[in-house]
Amino acid sequence: PAASAASGQGDSTPPGPAGPALFERIDRLNARGLALADSGRPGLAVEPLTEALALGRTAAVGTGAAGAVSLARTLHHLAFARAWSGRRTEALEAVDEAVHLCRRHLVDAPETVRPLLADATDSLGSRLAVLGRHRDAVAPATESVALFRQLAHADPAAYRDELARVLNNLSIRLCDADRHAEALAATEESLEIQRSLHREDPAAHLPGLVHALANLALRLARLDRHDEVAAPTAEAVRHLRHLDRIHPNNDVAALAGSLAWLGGYLRRHGHRDTARDTERAAGELRRRAPEPGR
Numbered sequence: 001p002a003a004s005a006a007s008g009q010g011d012s013t014p015p016g017p018a019g020p021a022l023f024e025r026i027d028r029l030n031a032r033g034l035a036l037a038d039s040g041r042p043g044l045a046v047e048p049l050t051e052a053l054a055l056g057r058t059a060a061v062g063t064g065a066a067g068a069v070s071l072a073r074t075l076h077h078l079a080f081a082r083a084w085s086g087r088r089t090e091a092l093e094a095v096d097e098a099v100h101l102c103r104r105h106l107v108d109a110p111e112t113v114r115p116l117l118a119d120a121t122d123s124l125g126s127r128l129a130v131l132g133r134h135r136d137a138v139a140p141a142t143e144s145v146a147l148f149r150q151l152a153h154a155d156p157a158a159y160r161d162e163l164a165r166v167l168n169n170l171s172i173r174l175c176d177a178d179r180h181a182e183a184l185a186a187t188e189e190s191l192e193i194q195r196s197l198h199r200e201d202p203a204a205h206l207p208g209l210v211h212a213l214a215n216l217a218l219r220l221a222r223l224d225r226h227d228e229v230a231a232p233t234a235e236a237v238r239h240l241r242h243l244d245r246i247h248p249n250n251d252v253a254a255l256a257g258s259l260a261w262l263g264g265y266l267r268r269h270g271h272r273d274t275a276r277d278t279e280r281a282a283g284e285l286r287r288r289a290p291e292p293g294r
Contacts, residue, residue: 022055022058022059023059023066023070025052025055026052026055026056026059026070026074029048029049029051029052029055029074030048030049030052030073030074030077032045032048033045033046033047033048033049033052033077033078033081034077036048036081037077037080037081037084042080042081042082042083042084042085043085045081045084045085046078046081046082046085046087049074049077049078049081050078052074052077052078053071053074053075053078056070056071056074056075057071059071064105064108065105065108065109065112065113066109068101068104068105069101069102069105069109069112069113069116071101072097072098072101072102072105072113072116072120073098073116075094075095075097075098075101076094076095076098076116076119076120076123078094079091079092079094079095079098079123079127080123082094083126083127083130088127088130088131089131091127092124092127092128092131095120095123095124095127096124096127098116098120098123099117099120099121099124099140102116102117102120103117114147114150114151115151115159117147118144118147118148118151118162118166119144119162121140121141121143121144121147122140122141122144122165122166122169124137124140125137125138125139125140125141125144125169125170125173126169128140129172129173129176134173134176134177135177137173137176137177138170138173138174138177138179141166141169141170141173141174142170144166144169144170145163145166145167145170145186148162148163148166149163151163160193160196160197161193161197161205161208163193164190164193164194164197164208164212165190165208167186167187167189167190167193168186168187168190168194168208168211168212168215170183170186171183171184171186171187171190171215171219172215174186175218175219175222180219180222180223181223183219183222184216184219184220184222184223187212187215187216187219188216190212190215191209191212191213191215191216194208194209194211194212195209197209206239206242206243207243209239210236210239210240210243210255211255213232213233213235213236213239214232214233214236214255214258214259214262215258216232217229217232217233217236217262218258218261218262220232221262221265226269229262229265229266229269229271230266230271230274233259233262233266233274233278234274234277234278236255236259237259237274237277237278237281240255240281240284240285255282255285256282256283256285256286257282259278259279259281259282259285260278260279260282260283262278263275263276263278263279263282264279266278267279
């Protein structure tokens with residue numbers, strides 16, 4: 001129930017055997033934690049997810065792939081909540097364990113494990129990057145793209161948007177590792193997919209398109225292709241005017257730094273009008289960005 005989810009209180013029923021009832025309890029706690037995190041309260045989300053983790057370790061004993069998948073999913077969710085509440089090292093530990101569990105059981109339950117592993121490796125790349133381990137972050141990000149390619153090939157409607165998202169993330173990982181030409185290629189592929197998705201459903205895919213456009217501008221700037229930077233930046237700024245909600249994980253809010261940098265870059269290279277609009281958009285994003293843990 002909504003009231004229970006908002007309270008952040010755990011399920012007080014003692015754990016039973018690792019049967020359907022226990023897995024249902026774990027699922028309820030995961031749902032409660034994700035609801036709290038998604039509403040901008042990741043600090044409160046940690047408690048039910050930590051409880052789910054303890055139950056998940058019990059459920060994983062003797063239940064094979066089903067128990068391992070449940071445990072990995074909880075670890076992945078807990079990693080998000082910890083990351084969004086500033087507990088970066090603990091977030092890395094949780095998602096790293098989730099990835100190892102998924103790899104161990106991929107052969108046992110590929111249809112269930114592959115999407116979770118694809119998500120978890122993308123998260124692992126992000127968690128490593130946040131801790132400054134940029135070169136280490138490239139391998140899991142690349143693995144995530146490969147896994148989502150497989151999934152999108154089999155079911156484009158379900159996974160094409162996820163492929164675009166992780167390509168965008170891979171481009172960031174590659175850029176941070178000073179592999180700029182490869183980063184540009186990943187961004188261009190991501191943007192091509194995002195444009196297609198945005199044409200089909202503009203509202204749902206607006207944030208992804210904005211990310212990809214800003215990323216393209218950054219990649220072009222890194223390669224000193226000065227005259228090509230203004231167009232994608234201006235397009236991203238135009239789309240931002242229609243973006244109503246900023247997710248509490250601050251992915252969209254992080255655009256503020258990128259746009260501020262692009263505004264300065266464009267000003268230095270003579271694009272004064274676009275620079276002014278871009279810097280204004282960056283300031284507006286900073287004002288609208290939710291504070292972590294709120």
